Amino acid sequence: VTAVQETEFADYVAARIPALRRLALVLCRDWHSADDLVQATLTKLCQHWGRAAAARSTDAYVRGMLVREFLRERRSLWARRVDVTGQPPEIQAEPADLEGLMDLQAAVSALPARQRAVLVLRFYCDLSIDQSAAALGCTAGTIKSQTAKALATLRRNLGHEPLTSLSEQAPRISPFTGKVTDHG
């Protein structure tokens, strides 16, 4: 990393930290872990700033980097041995909605990290299947199946009825077996 690159890096990061923290929060589910994740991502980003700056969308590059770092950390021996998950982020909502949202929050927190990451990319970052696949470095099929599994788990845990109509990108759940199958 050259001095010029480090200055560019610092300028870029200073403007993006709030957005990166928000993304890290919805992945990690607590602020301490989120800040640790952002810090680790920034270290890697600084190492590879040349490539990030040369990408067509540096924001997309960094987003992918952060999500992959999240998954890498969760795969580590330390993370598998020690549960350091703190308090989930507080949400402000109408009392009528709050209970349901808190149930959903708990159900999302219980999902495997990779499924949670896929949901965040699809429903927080609003990425398409192909964009999510590019961000995670996997195939579109993997994104579809991970999304399907995650949504099915959430529905099961929340007691929702399986959907009867499916959008193009939504998972397909067999009405006969109740199992999730990839769509397309």
Add this chain to the structure above:
Amino acid sequence: MVENDLRVLFSLEANGEQPQAQISIPAAGRRARTRQRRRRLVAIASPVLAAAAVIGVVTSGVLVGAGHGAGPVPPGSGGPTSPGPSGSPASPPLATASDLNPLTVYATFGWLPTGQHIGNIGTGRAWMFVNAEPVGFSLYVYAPGECLVKPVPKKTGRSELSCTGGIAGTGEPAPIVRKAPDIKGHRAYWLGAPGPYLAWQYAPGGWAALSYPTKARPGDGAGLPSSSQSAKPEQSPLAVKVADHAVIGSANARPIRFPARLSGVPASWQVSSTDVRPQGDLMAADLYQITAGPVVLPPDGGGLPQNTPQISIAPAVPRTADQKCTFSGGHPAHEVIAGYRVQTVSLRGQHLQELCAADADGLFVYIYLTGDHPALSARGIFTHLHLLGPDPANWTTKPIG
């Protein structure tokens, strides 16, 4: 629908009140630099390579370690170079594992696209790199025997090129995605994540990798470089041209000049890696690391290994952010050592010592070392440093002794 509920939930979570951030941008920069240097040091920590810590020499345009001589290609290093498609030059003699000389720059770009120029250079015993500025190409050159082609792992279904410290210092191998046009008659490949890279065997057992700027494929919308293992890396004709013109070996080897000489230390102390800022043709060291005893890697993977003091010296430019004395923690003590005003910090819990002199004979000096019982303290190292002033013409190619 759960999908809609998820959008609402994530949005509410993300847009809640943010507590004070526990994130430091300078720390990220510092750790990135440390990590890169640490990876260049990994070879030293390896018992095999530590035993073979003989500084390499360069002969016949091929990097060959002194004392190692010619011999069979190390297992898995890819075998002899195959001839190019159109009467490529004969393969140079085979080389076994050897070290580079961290006091010498062995590689450079022979050609770069308009607007790009050589930025900084890093040398080490296992590998070195040359970065182009403002952004774009980076050339990584590995000593013979430091890379090997691994057979197909189950995970990726593709052969991998694995190098000491990882490809491009990432700590990771990279899958070989497809054959690339030969580079100077030597076999070459496009590599995937953490790439894309263009890698070629510049000499038997010796690999080079070029990181190059990419554009996202049309329609992917995410703007990500094609860096996924499943994606085919963009095959850049520009990368082939830059690689074809890269100069690697003795023909262009240039000694590095250091702004200080460290004397009165044990003969076993050696420079193990150097960060270089070229000033025209002059290769000026601005940071270097020394092995001062058995190298012990920290178990947590962070920070510097023990017994590897790091010395950063550059012509002083007062009141610049880059040359501000900043420390990893604690409150610095102000003192005068050998007539120079310095600040020192010693964090016993972290076994860390730092020393900073903002202007010592026109030089900015920063010393950083870790370890329980270092052979010399940061103060001790500073007192053994003979500073040579800000003019690189007066600098030395022998930083120790």
